[in-house]
Amino acid sequence: MAKAPMRVAVTGAAGQIGYSLLFRIANGDMLGKDQPVILQLLEIPDEKAQKALKGVMMEIDDCAFPLLAGMTAHSDPMTAFKDIDVALLVGARPRGPGMERKDLLEANAQIFTVQGKALDAVASRNVKVLVVGNPANTNAYIAMKSAPNLPAKNFTAMLRLDHNRALSQLAAKVGKPITSIEKLCVWGNHSPTMYADFTHATIDGQPANTLVNDQAWIKDVYLPTVGKRGAAIIEARGLSSAASAANAAIDHVRDWVLGTNGKWTTMGIPSDGSYGIPEGTMFGYPVTTENGEYKIVQGLEIDAFSQERINLTLKELLEEREGVKHLVG
């Protein structure tokens, strides 16, 4: 018997990430090739944005996706989020050259208060929320705090792009395929302070740090390359990453819903206090997922260098949180 459609809301649907994301969701890349979807698309009320959204929807129609069971355009989150199972909160201002993501807090934070409240009011009680709009961790924290009637664990921030970047840089260094690497993760904030950690990783079953035992490369090349990749893309393209961000959003939600089969991935999630991170902090953790739930990988030994980096990214997140205190009460 055919599955009932799942309702997926995407905000900023006429933006650059939206343009890479929507077609893949409708194609079944995110929720499975047997899972029909209904797209509920949100854009700002501005006439130009709504017109652009209509254009994107015309193109989606023209793909005749067999799994697309419906599609609606919205300018109000209260209608866009009605009964949704998945929310991809992409709509927000991107940074330009010379900016850090936290410089966007003032412009973007308010969006996530309003959208958190709307999710609280009208979304499915099991809604899975992924915040992509920057600064992603703190925006996800704001949305979570604005939705007190939904479980906090339903709110997540995107660190999957950082995870994928970390995998790809490490694979290039050792000249092995991506699939040879397991147990890598990125701790903390989606910002240059993130800590891409392969101290627990294996490459073809061998400990990664026996294959790459070059602390100078890790400190001076690997971590800055992964941590500042977003800025390097803005510098090269004149625009922030879009297709790779959409791909990471698909990976994040697919793994959350369909499971990782025991493999590690990275998700930004509200801390339960694990590894000394204050409860509720929206923090990148190594997780595995099963039956639609994520679980933090427990019992890892954190060496002194790793602890120093984790402390640094935590400090930044706590400062960002302090800066939005007035919005979350």
Ligand code: NAD
């Ligand atoms: P974009 O400017 O191309 O598109 C953003 C869209 O959001 C626009 O169409 C805009 O009208 C819409 N929008 C703005 N406010 C909205 C609101 N309140 N409700 C609904 N829609 C709204 O930007 P983009 O390149 O698609 O990037 C979107 C966001 O994603 C940015 O904040 C960017 O920094 C962030 N981003 C995050 C990651 C990550 O890894 N977490 C990666 C890439 C980009």
Ligand code: LMR
């Ligand atoms: C990225 O990491 O590519 C995004 O967060 C966009 C940015 O501002 O760097």
